[in-house]
Amino acid sequence: MLEKTMLIKMNQQAYGTTMFQILTEDQIEQIYYAALDVLEVSGARVLHTEALQLLQQGDAIVTDNDRVRIPASLVKQALQSCPSKAALSGRNGKRSIKLQKNEVAFGSGPDATFVYDLKAGERRKCTFADVEAAAKIVDSLPRFDFCMSFGVVSDARSPKTHDRHQFMAMVKNCTKPLMVTSADAEGLKDQWEMACLIRGGEKEFRLNPLFATYIPSDTPLVYPKEMVDRLLFATQKGIPAVYSSCSGMGVTAPATIAGVLVQTLADSLVALVLSHLQKPGVPLILGGIQTVMDQNRKSFHFGSPELHLASAAIAEVYKWLKLLSSAPGGCSDSKIVDEQAASEAVMSVYNGLMAGTNLIHHAGSLEGGLTASLAGLVMCDEIIAMVKQIGKGIEVTDETLALDLLQEIGPGGEFLSHDHTFDHFRDWFQPTVIDRSNWETWTNAGSKTYQDRLVPEVDRLLEAHQPEPLDAKLIQEMKKIISLADKKEV
Amino acid sequence: MSTRTNQTINQTAQFRILSPDQKQRIFEGMIETLRDTGVHLHHEEARALLKEHGALIDDITVRIPQNLVLDALATVPPVTIVQSWDGTRKTRIEKNQVLFGPGPTPPNYTDPDTLERRKYVKNDASVVARVCEALPNIGFVQSLGTISDVTVSLADVYEFAEMIQNTTKPILSWSYTRDTCSDIHQIAVAMAGSEEAFKRCPNYVFYGEPISPLLSDFHAMDKLMYNAKHGIPQVYTPCCIGGATVPATHAGQLVCAFSESMLGVVVAQLLNPGTCVIMGGVQSIMDMQYSVYAYGSPELSLMSAALTEMAQYAGLPMFSTAGCTDTKTLDVQGAIEAATSVHSAMLSGANFIHDVGYFESGMTGSVLQLVMADEQIGMSHVVAKGIDVNEETLALEEICQVGPGGNYSDRDHTRKHAGALWAPTLMDRQGYEDWANQGQTTMRDRVIAKARNIIANFEGPISKVPPEAKKKIEDILKAAEEREAKKAAAEKK
Numbered sequence: 001m002l003e004k005t006m007l008i009k010m011n012q013q014a015y016g017t018t019m020f021q022i023l024t025e026d027q028i029e030q031i032y033y034a035a036l037d038v039l040e041v042s043g044a045r046v047l048h049t050e051a052l053q054l055l056q057q058g059d060a061i062v063t064d065n066d067r068v069r070i071p072a073s074l075v076k077q078a079l080q081s082c083p084s085k086a087a088l089s090g091r092n093g094k095r096s097i098k099l100q101k102n103e104v105a106f107g108s109g110p111d112a113t114f115v116y117d118l119k120a121g122e123r124r125k126c127t128f129a130d131v132e133a134a135a136k137i138v139d140s141l142p143r144f145d146f147c148m149s150f151g152v153v154s155d156a157r158s159p160k161t162h163d164r165h166q167f168m169a170m171v172k173n174c175t176k177p178l179m180v181t182s183a184d185a186e187g188l189k190d191q192w193e194m195a196c197l198i199r200g201g202e203k204e205f206r207l208n209p210l211f212a213t214y215i216p217s218d219t220p221l222v223y224p225k226e227m228v229d230r231l232l233f234a235t236q237k238g239i240p241a242v243y244s245s246c247s248g249m250g251v252t253a254p255a256t257i258a259g260v261l262v263q264t265l266a267d268s269l270v271a272l273v274l275s276h277l278q279k280p281g282v283p284l285i286l287g288g289i290q291t292v293m294d295q296n297r298k299s300f301h302f303g304s305p306e307l308h309l310a311s312a313a314i315a316e317v318y319k320w321l322k323l324l325s326s327a328p329g330g331c332s333d334s335k336i337v338d339e340q341a342a343s344e345a346v347m348s349v350y351n352g353l354m355a356g357t358n359l360i361h362h363a364g365s366l367e368g369g370l371t372a373s374l375a376g377l378v379m380c381d382e383i384i385a386m387v388k389q390i391g392k393g394i395e396v397t398d399e400t401l402a403l404d405l406l407q408e409i410g411p412g413g414e415f416l417s418h419d420h421t422f423d424h425f426r427d428w429f430q431p432t433v434i435d436r437s438n439w440e441t442w443t444n445a446g447s448k449t450y451q452d453r454l455v456p457e458v459d460r461l462l463e464a465h466q467p468e469p470l471d472a473k474l475i476q477e478m479k480k481i482i483s484l485a486d487k488k489e490v
Numbered sequence: 491m492s493t494r495t496n497q498t499i500n501q502t503a504q505f506r507i508l509s510p511d512q513k514q515r516i517f518e519g520m521i522e523t524l525r526d527t528g529v530h531l532h533h534e535e536a537r538a539l540l541k542e543h544g545a546l547i548d549d550i551t552v553r554i555p556q557n558l559v560l561d562a563l564a565t566v567p568p569v570t571i572v573q574s575w576d577g578t579r580k581t582r583i584e585k586n587q588v589l590f591g592p593g594p595t596p597p598n599y600t601d602p603d604t605l606e607r608r609k610y611v612k613n614d615a616s617v618v619a620r621v622c623e624a625l626p627n628i629g630f631v632q633s634l635g636t637i638s639d640v641t642v643s644l645a646d647v648y649e650f651a652e653m654i655q656n657t658t659k660p661i662l663s664w665s666y667t668r669d670t671c672s673d674i675h676q677i678a679v680a681m682a683g684s685e686e687a688f689k690r691c692p693n694y695v696f697y698g699e700p701i702s703p704l705l706s707d708f709h710a711m712d713k714l715m716y717n718a719k720h721g722i723p724q725v726y727t728p729c730c731i732g733g734a735t736v737p738a739t740h741a742g743q744l745v746c747a748f749s750e751s752m753l754g755v756v757v758a759q760l761l762n763p764g765t766c767v768i769m770g771g772v773q774s775i776m777d778m779q780y781s782v783y784a785y786g787s788p789e790l791s792l793m794s795a796a797l798t799e800m801a802q803y804a805g806l807p808m809f810s811t812a813g814c815t816d817t818k819t820l821d822v823q824g825a826i827e828a829a830t831s832v833h834s835a836m837l838s839g840a841n842f843i844h845d846v847g848y849f850e851s852g853m854t855g856s857v858l859q860l861v862m863a864d865e866q867i868g869m870s871h872v873v874a875k876g877i878d879v880n881e882e883t884l885a886l887e888e889i890c891q892v893g894p895g896g897n898y899s900d901r902d903h904t905r906k907h908a909g910a911l912w913a914p915t916l917m918d919r920q921g922y923e924d925w926a927n928q929g930q931t932t933m934r935d936r937v938i939a940k941a942r943n944i945i946a947n948f949e950g951p952i953s954k955v956p957p958e959a960k961k962k963i964e965d966i967l968k969a970a971e972e973r974e975a976k977k978a979a980a981e982k983k
Contacts, residue, residue, distance in 0.1 A: 013501035259885030402742030
């Protein structure tokens with residue numbers, strides 16, 4: 001062993017993770033200024049009386065009843081008041097999602113009409129039991145950070161209260177933070193009340209939000225009453241809101257990516273201004289789905305590379321504005337879990353993570369979000385793990401460079417039996433459904449494809465995983481809220 | 491109209507793994523390893539050459555002083571051009587110029603008709619070359635197999651003869667010995683038309699392999715020297731197995747891989763300053779559960795991208811790896827693993843990204859995996875290209891004219907730009923009913939159909955091969971057969 005004097009390698013800078021960037025600051029600035037121009041020149045339509053009043057008082061210019069033009073100064077105020085940091089906690093109270101620059105969390109998707117039953121090989125309507133199963137799977141998967149509804153509960157007593165039932169199914173079976181969808185502001189209110197019960201009060205929820213509310217919009221720069229209701233309610237109660245502006249290139253937005261970014265940003269900034277005017281300082285996460293779409297079916301394509309590119313770029317724009325971001329990832333246009341679903345999921349997870357998008361939702365969603373799949377969730381867990389492994393980058397230190405080791409072992413030697421290998425091979429990605437066995441081992445085990453192995457893995461998780469139980473009294477209290485809503489609607 | 495100034499734009503996405511300081515340390519690690527640990531070189535002539543230039547020789551161990559390494563890097567070419575034999579295609583080997591292609595020499599092949607795994611035969615080489623020729627996102631050709639139905643020692647030559655007549659994309663050929671390396675060279679010259687035409691612009695790239703850790707066998711070095719002397723661009727890259735033939739830590743693996751290639755660079759530059767040598771290789775880890783070299787691991791993606799940055803740091807072109815998988819059949823695992831490595835390699839800016847189409851950890855070649863990856867490369871390309879930001883694409887006027895909630899379908903701006911959106915060939919975006927009515931195909935089904943369609947209907951450039959070149963190739967093969975027969979007879983004695 002060589003004697004070591006104190007040595008220090010000075011002025012060293014390392015990349016702690018991979019570094020990825022689509023746009024330069026100059027390009028982001030151009031998009032930002034163009035968005036401000038859109039708000040001043042053409043503005044937005046706000047179909048909500050109270051919101052119009054707020055805007056008018058806030059120095060926006062309202063014409064033609066509902067057309068609002070917003071000066072750059074007002075946008076600037078809103079930007080300054082919006083926190084660039086928030087957190088979400090599961091029902092056990094642990095702050096498990098940090099919402100801050102370059103922190104990425106992955107979650108399932110919301111409100112699919114159908115589920116694809118891999119075993120039966122067919123698509124059917126989603127039920128309460130499906131939402132429960134999905135929440136349980138999300139709870140069990142190590143790379144899922146938050147839970148969304150998965151599918152619409154079609155067996156609820158009223159089609160208007162499915163959101164409360166979804167909330168129940170999720171919170172019972174998943175201890176991770178939730179991102180919830182609501183049928184309307186009433187639904188959001190009930191969900192919030194249930195969350196306050198779990199937390200032990202409004203203030204406790206405020207300090208430690210259990211969920212974020214996901215508010216999608218598919219008509220850029222138009223703000224329907226019902227949507228604004230939800231946004232304003234969330235702001236009032238300090239519920240972190242995700243405003244998800246969805247647009248189809250060449251249909252509801254320009255066919256150029258820069259153009260769709262401008263329109264999306266303008267659209268999101270209106271939501272930001274509204275939230276600011278209602279109550280400054282409540283976290284608003286901006287996101288959306290910018291992609292190509294099928295004009296006839298009015299459906300967004302969830303697997304297009306344009307989506308992957310635009311999502312990464314808009315996250316960069318939001319980061320630059322010190323705002324929080326969300327985007328879809330791990331989703332597909334395929335109708336089943338196949339090679340297409342895998343390819344499209346990889347691309348969106350990869351670019352979403354590298355861009356530092358805060359909340360990446362819709363993992364495992366199929367058919368442009370219309371179909372959900374438990375197998376898709378499990379597949380995405382493995383994809384996320386692989387991409388995260390790349391995102392870690394490479395550590396360069398004396399220990400990892402291993403020059404002494406190389407000299408000790410020398411040309412033609414082997415490293416398998418050395419302690420250094422034993423000390424470090426656990427840092428590698430460990431496959432779960434992916435199979436690396438050789439031909440003989442694989443054929444002896446029945447020549448099973450990834451999909452063949454996925455089905456029993458889903459069953460295994462459903463069988464083996466027991467989520468931390470939710471207090472029975474709490475469930476009873478929550479059920480009261482739900483049945484009140486059901487009675488009102490039925 | 492006002493004017494903008496002081497603008498920096500990203501013309502493509504930017505992706506980095508290593509900081510300048512990290513690259514410097516790995517570079518220093520390579521210098522130190524070649525100088526202090528040294529390499530085993532089983533080639534007397536090469537050792538003598540290195541000794542003459544100041545290397546320290548101790549039996550087969552060669553320790554290379556740093557000035558020799560730095561001198562070699564000073565004479566490597568910044569750009570090399572390979573031109574197809576028919577003159578229609580030029581391929582530039584220069585920093586950040588990306589091409590994808592298959593890999594060489596798996597013993598098995600997935601039959602595209604029966605979907606069974608079987609031995610690779612001569613006809614497969616021409617099929618693979620034609621499929622590569624047909625796929626828009628595949629930029630170079632390797633065989634995806636080792637021909638089993640010809641004279642064993644000439645599998646490399648038959649493969650090249652088959653492939654070069656069926657593609658105009660550059661072939662990365664390999665050979666067993668200097669003799670067959672020369673046969674391949676002669677075939678390439680025949681296709682180029684003349685020795686002069688070939689010298690002016692070579693029409694293929696050679697692929698050779700040192701052995702990890704830090705060892706070059708006689709044939710690898712012998713072929714490297716042949717190609718260097720003849721100015722044939724060549725790859726000299728190891729397959730490093732993390733935790734088995736190199737350290738389990740990625741930084742250590744990068745030092746090893748870099749050092750192994752650099753030996754080739756040094757020898758080639760001493761023989762012929764300015765000749766093109768490409769570094770890189772397959773960089774992955776040993777799967778500790780199955781003792782398999784993992785071709786689908788995320789570590790492969792990560793280390794390949796990092797080694798690409800080291801190549802760029804040193805001013806060398808890069809031979810990288812992607813599109814390969816540990817699966818045994820076309821399935822979701824293959825799609826996950828290929829998409830992950832394809833996108834990483836694309837973003838890294840490597841020159842020749844090979845092994846697209848490998849199944850079973852490199853034990854089986856498959857045009858099906860290749861066809862699927864072609865689509866993934868197309869998707870990756872859209873993201874890698876980044877975003878054009880200018881007056882026209884920002885569409886500010888357009889957005890204001892259409893107004894809130896308006897429709898862009900019938901706009902000139904949309905008509906003008908919608909064509910630039912990516913058009914999938916294997917991804918199905920239909921609604922469930924349409925998809926169900928059309929037979930509920932999976933992507934696997936569509937990949938198989940596309941591959942079979944290309945094989946059945948795409949002819950490739952074979953009819954353009956001049957008859958005199960064909961004749962010459964036959965003569966070269968005949969002479970090679972006679973030579974190998976003599977060798978075999980001599981060995982028997």
